[in-house]
Amino acid sequence: MRSIGANRAPPPRPAPPARPRRPAPRQGYAAPAPGCAPRARKRRPAVRAAWGHRARVRQKAPNAAAGQSRSPPRPPRSRPPRSLRRCPPRRFHRRKAAPLPAALPARAASSRRRASRHIGGRRDNANAPSGRRPPRTPPWRHFRPSIRIRALFGRDSAAAWRGSSRIARHRQAPVRRASLRRAVFSIGRREQDAWACAMFVPQSGPIENDQQRHIGHQSPDMGDLFKQHRVRARFMAQKDDMLVAARPESRDVAPLMTENHAASADTLVPTPTQCAQPRRFSDFATVGEALDYAASGTRGLNFHDPRGRLIRAYPYSELRADALAAAYRLIAAGVKPQDRIALIAETGPEFAALFFGAIYAGAWPVPLPLPTSFGGRDSYVGQLVVQLTSCDPRMLFFPPEIAAMAVEAAEQRGVEPLDWTAFAERAAPVADLPAQKTDETCYLQYSSGSTRFPHGVAVTHGALLNNLSAHSHGMKLQDSDRCVSWLPWYHDMGLVGCLLSPVANQVSVDYLKTEDFARRPLAWLDLISRNQGTTLSYSPTFGYDICARRISSQSHVADRFDLSRWRVAGNGADMIRPDVMQAFVDAFADAGFKASAFLPSYGLAEATLAVSIMPPGEGIVVELVEETELSGAANDSGRPTRYRAIVNCGKAVKDMVIEVRDEAGNPLPDQTVGKVWCTGPSLMTGYYRDPEATAACLKDGWLDTGDMGYISNGYIYIVGRAKDMIIINGKNHWPQDIEWAVEQLPGFKSGDIAAFAITTPGGEETPAVLVQCRTSDDAERAALRETIRERVRAITGMNCLVELIPPRTLPRTSSGKLSRSKARAQYLAGEIQPFAIAA
The missing domain is CATH 2.30.38.10 (Luciferase; Domain 3)
Known part of the structure; x- marks a missing residue:
C-alpha cells in the first residue's frame, strides 16, 4: 500500500514574479539623459512629502500572481489637483540659482548636472524636443541642492542635508522637512562666508569638523551655536534669529538655547519668571514706589516681533532708570505737576519709560490710541483732536512712524508735538522730583466710547493700587506665573491689567504688538507655549474667536502648541459668547488647553479695571x-x-x-x-x-x-x-441676540451686524439691522435681505428694516468693539449708504 502522494514527481518550482517595469515619467519631468543611468535607491515604504498638509504614505503593492494580469498603470498627469498643492513662494521659484564657486571640482559639477536631469531639473535646450519648450522646473522639494551645499560647506553638510530626509515619520514631517530645507538653503546661499548653515541630522551632540573647516569661526563660541539636539525622535536646529523647532517637545530645549546663545554679544535673554525678591501685592502708597521696588529684582518686560522672537528685554531696573531720565527731561522742558502729557500708546519701551517718567515728574500721562484700520487718516486725526481738546496736554509724544498725523492734530490744538526718539537724545540734568500722595491723580484713562463719547477717567494712585491688589488676590497670583499680552496700552485692560499690574505685583511679561496679533494671531499662542511656567493672559472674546478660526480640522495643534500650562485665560472687555469659547476649547484641546482655565470677569475704566472676577479653576458657567x-x-x-x-x-x-x-x-x-x-x-x-x-x-x-x-x-x-436695549411695544430686545442670529448665516462673522432701534416716519419704533455684505450679485443680495428679515422676525415677532452695507463700514471703538450708538447716528445722518436693492 502506498501512501497518498508517494513516488509522485515533485511539483515544478514556480517562476519568480516578473519585475514591474519602470513607469513612464510624468509630464513636466525630464527623462534620464542618454547614457546616464539613474542612481539606484533602496526601495522601502517611505513618508513622502505630499502637495497638501498631510503626508502620503505609499506602500509597494504586492507582485501580481503568476498568470494574472496586472492592473494598467495610472495615466500620467502634469500636476496634482490644486487642493493638494503646497508650493513655496513664487519669488523663491523664480530666483536664479546662485553660481557655484570657481573652485568647484569638476566631479561635483557633473554630479549636479546628472542629478538635475534625473530628478526633474530643467533640461538643456539641446535635449528638448524640437518645437517645444523644455519642461518647467518642478517644485523645490524635487530639486537636489545637496551638491551645492557640499560645494559651499563641505561633504558633511551635504550628508547632513540628505539626512534630513530621515526626519521622524509623523503626519506633518513632510511639510516641516520642506520648510526646514528651504530655510537652511536660503540662509546658506545668502551668507556663504559666515556661520550660516544649520543642518538637520539624526544624531545627538555637536557636529564640529564641518563648521570648523568651511564656515570659519567668528568667535570662540561659534561651534556652540550649531549644536544639534535630538528631542524624542524629532529634530531641532539651534540658530540665532531662526526658529526651527518641533512642537511640543521643543519647549524643553528653550532654556538650553538660551544658555548656548548667552555668550553672543547680540543675543537677548528674557527676564526671568522667578527671582529671589519677596513679592509684594500692590501694597504701595504710589505707583513710583511700586516701580522702585520692582526695579530691585530681576523681572521685567519683554517685547517680541510679529513671529514671536524676542527683540528687547527690558528689566524693571532699566525701566526705572529710563523713567527717571525722562522725568528729568520733562522737568527741564518746563513740565509742572498736574500737567497732562499725551502719549500715543504704542507697545514698546519708549512709551513705558515716558509713562512712568511723567508720573515721577508729577504730571498726568494720558494714553491715546494708535491708528486703526477702522477709519482713514482724517478720522484718526479728528479723534486725536477731540481727545487733545478734552485733556488739554502740554506735550504730545508719538512714534516716528505716525509723525505726520500726530503733528497735524497737535498743531490744530496748539500742543507741542515731540518725537519720543528725538526727545530721548536730549540732556537729562538731575532735578528734584515732586512728592507724590496716594489721593492725587496718577493718570487719565480714556474710555473706549462704545456707547458714548470718550471721557477722560481720572484715576488716583490709591484707587489704582487698591484695584491691582484686589485683582491679584482674585487670580491667586503664584510665583510661577508669567503674563503674555497683545492687548493695546490705550485700553484699560492692556494698560492696567498687563502693564501696571505686573509692575505693582512684580511679574515678568511677554508682549506682542496689537497690530502683529491681528496679522499673526497664533503667535500669541506660540508665546504661551514657550513659557516654562504658568501663564496669565487676557483677551476679549474676539481674540479667542480669531485663533479658533485659524485652526482647521486638518491642523495638528499638538505638534505646534503646548497650552497645558495656561493657568488663567482671562476674558473680559466685551460680551462673553459661550459658543466662541466652546469653539476655542474644541480647537485647542489636543494642545493641552483646559476649559477650566477660562476666567470670566467684568470691569470698566470708571472702576479702574476689575469689578468682579470668577474664581480660578471654575471656567465659564x-x-x-x-x-x-x-x-x-x-x-x-x-x-x-x-x-x-x-x-x-x-x-x-x-x-x-x-x-x-x-x-x-x-x-x-x-x-x-x-x-x-x-x-x-x-x-x-x-x-x-x-x-x-x-x-x-x-x-x-x-x-x-x-x-x-x-x-x-x-x-x-x-x-x-442699557443704552443699547431696543424697546418695542414695551418689550425689551437685546441687540446681541439679533446680531448673533444673523451671524449664524453663512459668510458672516462677529462685528458684521449692528442692531438698534429707529423711529419710522409714522412715529413707531422698529428695529433696524445694518449688515456688512460681501455679495455683489443683486439677486443674491435681495434673497439675503429676506432671509435676515425672517431671522429677525422670529426673534422680535415683528418686521424690521434690513440694510445691506459695504464691508468695513460699521464704526468701531479704539479697542475694536462695535459702536452701535455711533452706527445709528451715522445711519440717520446719511453717512452710511446702504446698497440699492429692488423691492
Whole structure:
C-alpha cells in the first residue's frame, strides 16, 4: 500500500514574479539623459512629502500572481489637483540659482548636472524636443541642492542635508522637512562666508569638523551655536534669529538655547519668571514706589516681533532708570505737576519709560490710541483732536512712524508735538522730583466710547493700587506665573491689567504688538507655549474667536502648541459668547488647553479695571434664562419658549460691592434684571473737566455702570448695555441676540451686524439691522435681505428694516468693539449708504 502522494514527481518550482517595469515619467519631468543611468535607491515604504498638509504614505503593492494580469498603470498627469498643492513662494521659484564657486571640482559639477536631469531639473535646450519648450522646473522639494551645499560647506553638510530626509515619520514631517530645507538653503546661499548653515541630522551632540573647516569661526563660541539636539525622535536646529523647532517637545530645549546663545554679544535673554525678591501685592502708597521696588529684582518686560522672537528685554531696573531720565527731561522742558502729557500708546519701551517718567515728574500721562484700520487718516486725526481738546496736554509724544498725523492734530490744538526718539537724545540734568500722595491723580484713562463719547477717567494712585491688589488676590497670583499680552496700552485692560499690574505685583511679561496679533494671531499662542511656567493672559472674546478660526480640522495643534500650562485665560472687555469659547476649547484641546482655565470677569475704566472676577479653576458657567425674564413681557402661549445663555462673571473683587437696582434706584432681589451699580475704593474721582457726566454716573459714592444684569447667589450676570436695549411695544430686545442670529448665516462673522432701534416716519419704533455684505450679485443680495428679515422676525415677532452695507463700514471703538450708538447716528445722518436693492 502506498501512501497518498508517494513516488509522485515533485511539483515544478514556480517562476519568480516578473519585475514591474519602470513607469513612464510624468509630464513636466525630464527623462534620464542618454547614457546616464539613474542612481539606484533602496526601495522601502517611505513618508513622502505630499502637495497638501498631510503626508502620503505609499506602500509597494504586492507582485501580481503568476498568470494574472496586472492592473494598467495610472495615466500620467502634469500636476496634482490644486487642493493638494503646497508650493513655496513664487519669488523663491523664480530666483536664479546662485553660481557655484570657481573652485568647484569638476566631479561635483557633473554630479549636479546628472542629478538635475534625473530628478526633474530643467533640461538643456539641446535635449528638448524640437518645437517645444523644455519642461518647467518642478517644485523645490524635487530639486537636489545637496551638491551645492557640499560645494559651499563641505561633504558633511551635504550628508547632513540628505539626512534630513530621515526626519521622524509623523503626519506633518513632510511639510516641516520642506520648510526646514528651504530655510537652511536660503540662509546658506545668502551668507556663504559666515556661520550660516544649520543642518538637520539624526544624531545627538555637536557636529564640529564641518563648521570648523568651511564656515570659519567668528568667535570662540561659534561651534556652540550649531549644536544639534535630538528631542524624542524629532529634530531641532539651534540658530540665532531662526526658529526651527518641533512642537511640543521643543519647549524643553528653550532654556538650553538660551544658555548656548548667552555668550553672543547680540543675543537677548528674557527676564526671568522667578527671582529671589519677596513679592509684594500692590501694597504701595504710589505707583513710583511700586516701580522702585520692582526695579530691585530681576523681572521685567519683554517685547517680541510679529513671529514671536524676542527683540528687547527690558528689566524693571532699566525701566526705572529710563523713567527717571525722562522725568528729568520733562522737568527741564518746563513740565509742572498736574500737567497732562499725551502719549500715543504704542507697545514698546519708549512709551513705558515716558509713562512712568511723567508720573515721577508729577504730571498726568494720558494714553491715546494708535491708528486703526477702522477709519482713514482724517478720522484718526479728528479723534486725536477731540481727545487733545478734552485733556488739554502740554506735550504730545508719538512714534516716528505716525509723525505726520500726530503733528497735524497737535498743531490744530496748539500742543507741542515731540518725537519720543528725538526727545530721548536730549540732556537729562538731575532735578528734584515732586512728592507724590496716594489721593492725587496718577493718570487719565480714556474710555473706549462704545456707547458714548470718550471721557477722560481720572484715576488716583490709591484707587489704582487698591484695584491691582484686589485683582491679584482674585487670580491667586503664584510665583510661577508669567503674563503674555497683545492687548493695546490705550485700553484699560492692556494698560492696567498687563502693564501696571505686573509692575505693582512684580511679574515678568511677554508682549506682542496689537497690530502683529491681528496679522499673526497664533503667535500669541506660540508665546504661551514657550513659557516654562504658568501663564496669565487676557483677551476679549474676539481674540479667542480669531485663533479658533485659524485652526482647521486638518491642523495638528499638538505638534505646534503646548497650552497645558495656561493657568488663567482671562476674558473680559466685551460680551462673553459661550459658543466662541466652546469653539476655542474644541480647537485647542489636543494642545493641552483646559476649559477650566477660562476666567470670566467684568470691569470698566470708571472702576479702574476689575469689578468682579470668577474664581480660578471654575471656567465659564452659563445660565439659560427665558426670554420673557429678560424682556419683561408676558409669555406668548403661541410661541415656543426661547432661552438665552448668560455667562457668570464671578463675584465682586475685594473691597468692591455690587448692587442691581431698578429705574428708581431701589435694590432688586436676586435673579431680577436691573441696572448694575458698584462702589469701592477703586472708583474714579470723576471725568476730567466734565462735571455733568460725573454727576450723572456717580451718586453718593456709587457708580452707575450703564450695564444691565442680575445677581444670583452672589455672582453677577451681565445681560447687556442699557443704552443699547431696543424697546418695542414695551418689550425689551437685546441687540446681541439679533446680531448673533444673523451671524449664524453663512459668510458672516462677529462685528458684521449692528442692531438698534429707529423711529419710522409714522412715529413707531422698529428695529433696524445694518449688515456688512460681501455679495455683489443683486439677486443674491435681495434673497439675503429676506432671509435676515425672517431671522429677525422670529426673534422680535415683528418686521424690521434690513440694510445691506459695504464691508468695513460699521464704526468701531479704539479697542475694536462695535459702536452701535455711533452706527445709528451715522445711519440717520446719511453717512452710511446702504446698497440699492429692488423691492
